[in-house]
Amino acid sequence: MIYGLGILKGLGVTLKHFIYSYIEDVRYLFEGGRYQPRHLPARQGPRARGVFTVQYPKEKLPLPENFRYIPFLVYDTQENKIKCTSCGICAKVCPPQCIWIVRGTDPSTGRPKPEPEAFYIDATICMSCGFCAEFCPFDAIKMDHNYELSSYERYESLLFDLPRLLKPDTYHAQIHPSDWARELAEKEAEKAKKGEKAAAHTSA
Amino acid sequence: MTAPTKAKAVPRAELKGDLAVLKEKFGDAVQPAEYEGVVIANDVLLEAARFIRDELGYRYLSSLTAVDYIQEGYFEVVYHAYRLEGGGPLVFKARTPRDVATVPSLVSVWPGADFQEREAWDLMGIRFAGHPNLKRILLWEGFHGHPLRKDWKEPYYEEEHKPFSSRWPSGHHIRAEDRVFWHDNVQYPLDWDPDQVEDTSDELLYIGMGQFARAETGELVEPKSLRTERLVVNMGPQHPSTHGVFRMVVTLDGETIVRLEPVMGYLHRNHEKIGERNMYLQNMPYTDRLDYICSMSNNLGYAIAVEKLLGIRPPERAEYLRVIMAEFTRIVNHLWAIGFLLNDLGAFFTPALYAIEERELILDLFEEAAGSRMMCNYMRFGGVAHDVSDDWIARAKELVYNRLPRAIEELDRYLTHNELIKARCQGVGVLPPDLAVAYSTAGPVLRASGIPYDVRRAEPYSIYDRFDFDVAVRYNGDVYDRYLIRIDEMWQSLRILRQALDQIPKGEIQAGKKQYMIRVPAGQAYGRVENPKGELGFYIVSDGSPNPYRYHIRAPSFINLTALNEMCKGHKVADVVVILGSIDIVLGEVDR
Numbered sequence: 196m197i198y199g200l201g202i203l204k205g206l207g208v209t210l211k212h213f214i215y216s217y218i219e220d221v222r223y224l225f226e227g228g229r230y231q232p233r234h235l236p237a238r239q240g241p242r243a244r245g246v247f248t249v250q251y252p253k254e255k256l257p258l259p260e261n262f263r264y265i266p267f268l269v270y271d272t273q274e275n276k277i278k279c280t281s282c283g284i285c286a287k288v289c290p291p292q293c294i295w296i297v298r299g300t301d302p303s304t305g306r307p308k309p310e311p312e313a314f315y316i317d318a319t320i321c322m323s324c325g326f327c328a329e330f331c332p333f334d335a336i337k338m339d340h341n342y343e344l345s346s347y348e349r350y351e352s353l354l355f356d357l358p359r360l361l362k363p364d365t366y367h368a369q370i371h372p373s374d375w376a377r378e379l380a381e382k383e384a385e386k387a388k389k390g391e392k393a394a395a396h397t398s399a
Numbered sequence: 400m401t402a403p404t405k406a407k408a409v410p411r412a413e414l415k416g417d418l419a420v421l422k423e424k425f426g427d428a429v430q431p432a433e434y435e436g437v438v439i440a441n442d443v444l445l446e447a448a449r450f451i452r453d454e455l456g457y458r459y460l461s462s463l464t465a466v467d468y469i470q471e472g473y474f475e476v477v478y479h480a481y482r483l484e485g486g487g488p489l490v491f492k493a494r495t496p497r498d499v500a501t502v503p504s505l506v507s508v509w510p511g512a513d514f515q516e517r518e519a520w521d522l523m524g525i526r527f528a529g530h531p532n533l534k535r536i537l538l539w540e541g542f543h544g545h546p547l548r549k550d551w552k553e554p555y556y557e558e559e560h561k562p563f564s565s566r567w568p569s570g571h572h573i574r575a576e577d578r579v580f581w582h583d584n585v586q587y588p589l590d591w592d593p594d595q596v597e598d599t600s601d602e603l604l605y606i607g608m609g610q611f612a613r614a615e616t617g618e619l620v621e622p623k624s625l626r627t628e629r630l631v632v633n634m635g636p637q638h639p640s641t642h643g644v645f646r647m648v649v650t651l652d653g654e655t656i657v658r659l660e661p662v663m664g665y666l667h668r669n670h671e672k673i674g675e676r677n678m679y680l681q682n683m684p685y686t687d688r689l690d691y692i693c694s695m696s697n698n699l700g701y702a703i704a705v706e707k708l709l710g711i712r713p714p715e716r717a718e719y720l721r722v723i724m725a726e727f728t729r730i731v732n733h734l735w736a737i738g739f740l741l742n743d744l745g746a747f748f749t750p751a752l753y754a755i756e757e758r759e760l761i762l763d764l765f766e767e768a769a770g771s772r773m774m775c776n777y778m779r780f781g782g783v784a785h786d787v788s789d790d791w792i793a794r795a796k797e798l799v800y801n802r803l804p805r806a807i808e809e810l811d812r813y814l815t816h817n818e819l820i821k822a823r824c825q826g827v828g829v830l831p832p833d834l835a836v837a838y839s840t841a842g843p844v845l846r847a848s849g850i851p852y853d854v855r856r857a858e859p860y861s862i863y864d865r866f867d868f869d870v871a872v873r874y875n876g877d878v879y880d881r882y883l884i885r886i887d888e889m890w891q892s893l894r895i896l897r898q899a900l901d902q903i904p905k906g907e908i909q910a911g912k913k914q915y916m917i918r919v920p921a922g923q924a925y926g927r928v929e930n931p932k933g934e935l936g937f938y939i940v941s942d943g944s945p946n947p948y949r950y951h952i953r954a955p956s957f958i959n960l961t962a963l964n965e966m967c968k969g970h971k972v973a974d975v976v977v978i979l980g981s982i983d984i985v986l987g988e989v990d991r
């Protein structure tokens with residue numbers, strides 16, 4: 196064995212990576228250049244060769260539906276109300292206990308009413324685990340896709356209150372298409388069930 | 400344990416097999432314990448431990464930890480020892496009243512007990528008589544109290560258990576530091592005076608290393624008796640080679656290392672105390688943050704331990720998904736470990752970045768399945784959180800059949816026969832097999848020393864008994880073999896992945912209804928999995944309430960460090976960096 200052959204072989208690998216980055220450049224040259232958004236999946240896919248970096252923030256990787264970052268509350272735009280019933284399950288399940296909810300009360304009767312009076316999520320503590328969204332029985336809290344939350348101050352701007360947390364259900368439908376489809380299907384099924392019951396009632 | 404367990408008679412362990420032999424040999428000094436194992440009287444503990452190791456053949460001490468039974472008024476030290484041929488543990492325990500808090504040290508029988516006993520002293524305040532170096536290990540010497548004792552409360556203490564009642568239904572937000580008088584995350588005992596405080600950590604350390612002695616004036620001086628040219632050098636805590644905030648204090652004779660002592664705890668957050676305040680499910684995302692490279696397999700270890708207590712198994716598809724995720728994690732970890740080992744050797748970042756490229760592709764899959772690249776929080780008790788699509792499986796197959804084999808092969812071609820790497824790695828940091836066992840090292844470190852011990856084979860969990868794979872083993876026990884074994888293990892992981900991805904059935908992914916507040920039957924369980932860095936164990940004591948009574952983690956990186964001194968002796972400073980890299984530690988797990 197010649198001494199140094201191993202090193203040469205290794206350098207061959209580096210050289211290969213180096214050359215590939217140019218071959219790929221040439222290939223993309225005829226398709227509008229490497230940094231076209233439509234090339235991103237291929238450049239980041241299992242067949243990618245050569246340069247593997249993404250030019251963040253000019254380019255951003257597409258996020259899968261399951262992606263989770265600090266939760267938001269869903270606002271029902273059809274019925275014009277907050278979906279949350281302030282049942283408190285998310286506040287209980289939250290591992291770092293960063294959800295604070297003030298349950299709403301009906302001013303005329305003084306009894307609890309199914310809408311939160313105040314809702315806080317302390318984003319400095321939230322670990323983005325997704326349990327709140329997973330265990331909410333009313334599909335009222337969902338995980339967001341917006342991960343660019345840096346701020347110059349870590350107190351007020353990272354304590355999310357009700358107005359800041361609320362987002363329309365159209366936004367939810369847009370980032371979670373299949374989850375939204377499931378919700379719609381469940382609603383339909385429930386309606387059909389109710390209709391059936393009502394029909395059975397009248398026929399009886 | 401809380402009161403109700405008293406009323407209901409707690410089942411005693413049956414004394415069968417080796418436990419019966421132990422009982423016969425030591426008579427009344429050995430009594431059956433609650434749920435599992437035996438309690439051995441302190442005066443025969445050492446003798447019994449030797450008997451267990453030499454006569455019964457349980458040569459490997461996997462875990463040592465302590466539980467504070469405050470109502471009964473004693474501490475219990477729990478030992479789990481295993482045979483290297485495989486099979487279940489021999490569980491034995493030692494008890495000591497809370498006000499005495501002393502048990503004999505087993506370091507002379509199992510040197511691997513060293514750090515674990517120091518940890519138990521530090522966090523639980525149990526003295527181990529005869530321990531050669533009983534100092535705190537994760538906290539500093541001036542620390543007030545022993546945090547894992549049930550009557551110790553942290554500065555931000557709110558309530559004994561989550562969920563906290565202040566969050567709902569009238570949850571007016573208040574920041575944790577605003578609840579503390581100092582508006583800071585500190586807590587002082589009433590009679591505490593900052594001018595009086597003395598941190599003797601370093602002093603104890605240096606005296607322990609034989610470098611200094613204390614003069615009558617109280618100063619530290621060089622010992623008179625011998626004049627040496629020895630030098631103490633601190634590497635870290637801020638040092639690029641330490642893979643985080645980790646400090647090594649080395650005594651040098653010229654440039655040769657005479658003794659090395661790791662100093663850790665800079666990232667300590669008392670994961671276990673947090674875990675005992677949490678509900679069972681709430682611990683799942685916290686386990687992600689132990690070894691943050693391998694969150695999937697941490698999840699698996701915790702889920703398995705709790706499922707043991709619950710007596711449930713996940714459905715088939717979930718079992719396959721778990722194995723797939725865990726094996727992908729192994730590849731991720733080993734790619735990372737090899738890349739950074741090369742960094743430590745001075746090949747700055749080119750190999751690391753080639754390796755990480757493949758890791759990114761696997762993390763893409765994790766992100767799609769679990770919602771996060773690193774903090775996966777994917778497993779649930781009796782299942783997994785989300786199903787994967789057929790497209791996901793197809794892409795995973797593409798990786799497993801095409802991309803990853805090529806990448807590993809390329810890494811092999813790139814590095815394995817490189818003469819510089821051989822020169823720097825072969826014969827460096829040798830850990831002979833008997834020492835590797837004695838020091839309780841695990842995972843690639845143990846197997847590179849010629850001990851083919853792999854929990855997936857020795858005590859199969861999940862569905863590992865169905866797959867065809869070999870336990871990788873190498874025999875030289877040096878840095879080079881610890882590098883090679885990681886390549887070998889990646890090949891074996893690919894084998895398992897191929898089988899799992901081909902066989903995965905359709906169906907449910909969660910057994911029963913998913914609940915956020917599970918009640919776990921009272922009992923004790925030790926669940927362990929073969930994590931990429933070694934054996935990860937969870938010791939859980941349940942008292943039947945929604946929160947674990949005791950939650951202990953056997954962290955492989957932490958225990959593997961026990962052998963670091965042994966590996967480094969006689970080498971040069973530059974080698975220490977490489978040897979540490981070859982153990983592959985993650986400080987999130989070491990410091991917990």
Ligand code: SF4
Nearest residue numbers: 279280282283285331
């Ligand atoms: S978000 Fe969901 S779980 Fe939380 S309080 Fe509202 S309805 Fe209940």
Ligand code: SF4
Nearest residue numbers: 289321322324325327
């Ligand atoms: S994502 Fe997790 S940590 Fe964040 S608010 Fe929801 S439950 Fe709490």
